[in-house]
Structure formats: C-alpha cells, structure tokens
Amino acid sequence: MSLQARRAAAVFLLLVGALHSFRAGRKARGIRFHSEVRIGFAVLVLALTGSCVSAVESGPPISNPADLAARVRSETGASVPATLRFEWRYADRRGDVGGEGIGRYNPPDSLRIDLFTSGDVAMAIAVADGELRSLGEIEDIQIPGLEFVYAMAGLFRPSKGRAEGYVAGSDSVLVYGDDAVRRTYFYVREGRLRRVEERVHGRTVQRVNLDWADSGPWPSRAEYRNLDEHSRVRWEVGEITHHTESHPARAYDLPRVP
Numbered sequence: 391m392s393l394q395a396r397r398a399a400a401v402f403l404l405l406v407g408a409l410h411s412f413r414a415g416r417k418a419r420g421i422r423f424h425s426e427v428r429i430g431f432a433v434l435v436l437a438l439t440g441s442c443v444s445a446v447e448s449g450p451p452i453s454n455p456a457d458l459a460a461r462v463r464s465e466t467g468a469s470v471p472a473t474l475r476f477e478w479r480y481a482d483r484r485g486d487v488g489g490e491g492i493g494r495y496n497p498p499d500s501l502r503i504d505l506f507t508s509g510d511v512a513m514a515i516a517v518a519d520g521e522l523r524s525l526g527e528i529e530d531i532q533i534p535g536l537e538f539v540y541a542m543a544g545l546f547r548p549s550k551g552r553a554e555g556y557v558a559g560s561d562s563v564l565v566y567g568d569d570a571v572r573r574t575y576f577y578v579r580e581g582r583l584r585r586v587e588e589r590v591h592g593r594t595v596q597r598v599n600l601d602w603a604d605s606g607p608w609p610s611r612a613e614y615r616n617l618d619e620h621s622r623v624r625w626e627v628g629e630i631t632h633h634t635e636s637h638p639a640r641a642y643d644l645p646r647v648p
Contacts, residue, residue, distance in 0.1 A: 448556055449556040449557045449558045449563070450556060450557045451555065451556050451557075452555030452556060452557065452562055452564075455553040455554055455555030455564055455565075456552070456553055458553075458555060458562060458564065458578070459546075459548070459553045459555075459564050461581070462546045462564070462576075462578050462581060462583075463546050463547065463548075465581045466544055466545050466546040466547075466581070466582070466583065466607070467495070467497055467498055467499075467543075467544070467545045467607060468495065468497060468607040468608070468632065469497055469607075470497065470632050470633065470634070471494075471495060471496050471497065471632070471633040471634075471635065471636045471637055472493075472494075472495045472608070472630060472631065472632050472633065473492065473493065473494055473495075473630070473631045473633065473637075474492070474493035474494075474495070474543075474608060474627050474629070474630050474631075475490070475491070475492055475493075475627070475628050475629040475630075476490070476491045476492075476493065476625040476626055476627045476628055477489075477490055477491070477625060477626050477628065478490070478491045478505055478623065478624065478625040478626075479623070479624055479625075480531060480621070480622070480623045481621065481622050481623075482532075482619065482620060482621035482622070483620050483621075487507060487512075488507070489505060489506045489507040489508065489512065490506050491503060491504060491505045491506060491625060492504045492506075493543065494637045494641055495543070495637075496636045496637050496642075499517070499518070499519075499520070499540075499545075499547060500516075500517070500518045500637075500642050501516065501517050501518075501539070501540065501543055501545070501642075502514065502515070502516040502517075502518075502637070502641050502642050502644075503515045503516070503539075503543075505526070512526055513525070513526025513531065514526055514644055515533060515539060515644075516641070516642045516643075516644045517536060517539055517540060517642075518642035518643075520536070521536075521646055521647075522535070522536045522539065522646070522647045523642070523643075523644035523645060523646050523647060524644060524645065524647050525644045525645055531621075532616050532619045532621050533647065534596065534598075534614050534616070534623075535588075535596075536549070537549060537574060537586065538586060538588075538596065538598055538614055541576075541583055541586040541598040541600070541612075541614075542598055542600075542609075542612040542614055542623075542625070543608070543609070543612070544582065544583055544600060544602075544607065544608055544609040544612070545583075546576060546578070546583055548564070548566045548574065548576060549566060549574070551566045551567070551568060552566075553565065553566055554566075558577070560579055561577040561578060561579050561584060561585075562577075562578045562579070563575055563576065563577055563578070564576040564578060570591075571590060571591060572588065572589070572590050573588070573589055574586065574587070574588050574589075575587045575588075575589065582600075582602055582609075583598075583600055583609075584599075584600055585597060585598065585599050585600065586598045594617060595616070595617055595618050596614070596615065596616045596617060596618070597614070597615055597617075598612060598613065598614045598615075599612070599613050600612050606630070608627055608630055609627065610626065610627055611624070611625070611626045611627070612624065612625055
C-alpha cells in the first residue's frame with residue numbers, strides 16, 4: 391500500500407472512531423450531534439479527496455527536470471519560419487463558430503494565428519517577445535493564456551519558474567507553480583507535448599490535448615478546453631510550408647491583451 395493510501399486509511403479510521411463517539415453521546419447533545427456528524431463527514435471527504443489528488447499527481451521523480459525542460463524547449467517548434475493552414479472551430483454555451491485559419495511562425499517564439507469565417511478575418515492572435523496580443527471581431531471569446539496558445543502549436547514555452555517533474559506511465563510530467571494552489575502540468579513524450587493542464591487545488595480548470603500524425607515539428611490536431619467557462623477550441627492542420635526568410639515583424643505587432 392502506498393504512503394498516501396496508508397495515510398488515507400489512518401484518517402478514515404480516526405474519523406470513524408470520532409463519529410462513533412458522537413453517536414454514543416447524541417442523547418446528551420441533542421441537535422448538536424447532527425452538526426458534528428456533518429462536519430465529520432466533510433472532513434473525511436476532504437481528507438480522502440486530498441489523498442487521491444496527491445496519489446494521482448505523483449510518480450517516480452525526474453532526476454533533473456530543469457535539464458529536461460531546457461531540452462524540450464529547444465526541440466519543440468521548427469528551426470525555420472513556417473506557414474500553417476488549418477481548420478478551426480470554437481464552441482461555448484451560446485453555440486459554435488468555425489472556419490479556416492493561417493498560422494505564421496518565426497523561430498523560436500513568434501507565432502501569429504489568423505482565424506477566418508466565410509472569408510473574413512474574425513480574429514488574430516499573436517505571441518511575441520513573451521506577450522500575448524489580439525485583434526478581432528469575435529466578441530466574448532475566452533482567449534487561452536500565453537502558455538496554452540503556444541501549447542496548441544506544440545510549443546513548450548512555460549512561464550518562468552523552477553520546474554519539478556515526475557514520470558507518469560510513458561510521459562514525463564514537468565510541473566510549474568510557486569505554490570500548491572495553481573500549477574501547470576506539461577506531459578511530454580519523446581520530446582513532444584502530449585497534454586498541458588492547469589490545476590487549481592488539484593482540479594483541472596483548463597487543458598490542451600495534442601495529436602501528432604508524423605515525425606514533423608507540428609501537431610496534426612489540437613484541442614483546448616476551459617472547464618470553468620465551458621468553452622472549447624480545436625484546430626486541425628492541413629498544410630505546412632517552410633520558408634527561408636522570416637515573416638515580417640509587423641505581422642506580430644497587434645494590441646496587447648490587457
């Protein structure tokens with residue numbers, strides 16, 4: 391039995407004993423007993439839930455996660471400028487919208503994504519110099535954060551901070567976050583991103599899943615989900631063109647996202 395499981399069992403037995411004590415004295419305490427029982431069960435649920443989250447989020451540690459992070463960062467993304475054409479679809483509680491898109495990439499970190507509906511520019515999103523920028527006519531769309539925009543293009547570009555890491559099955563998991571409240575998990579396999587998740591108090595609030603069709607530097611399909619906003623955006627890459635010259639810098643000069 392794992393350490394987490396033993397701790398959970400110990401907590402369970404202690405709380406069961408406490409509940410029996412409450413029951414034995416319920417005639418003397420009257421209504422107060424019911425409140426204590428409810429509190430006891432709440433503590434039990436929280437304790438067991440916390441133990442489960444800890445067990446799921448842990449595994450054999452990676453000996454030097456900083457070295458792995460540096461290697462994955464250098465390996466994700468093409469070494470030459472590229473243009474990607476893709477189909478996209480966005481959906482939330484109000485409905486969905488979709489169309490075609492074009493992505494323009496300058497190594498190592500400049501990325502612009504233009505989304506079109508019926509031939510018109512609906513939205514442009516750019517990341518350059520560590521900043522997220524956007525311009526468009528689609529209202530009230532929840533734009534993913536910088537790390538997740540990069541991740542949808544298969545780029546491992548975590549925010550600054552010290553990486554921790556563990557092994558989960560066939561994946562190496564790099565974890566970023568200064569505290570246990572909000573952390574970001576990058577699942578890497580064979581030098582590629584497979585999944586990225588942000589968790590708050592152990593609960594996933596947003597994630598990206600990636601599919602890879604070949605050995606190239608770009609994922610064939612990506613899907614982002616915001617579980618709090620109940621929104622989803624996905625795209626599927628159809629054509630990739632590599633270039634000898636960079637896209638002009640003005641292509642990435644969009645208004646900054648507040």
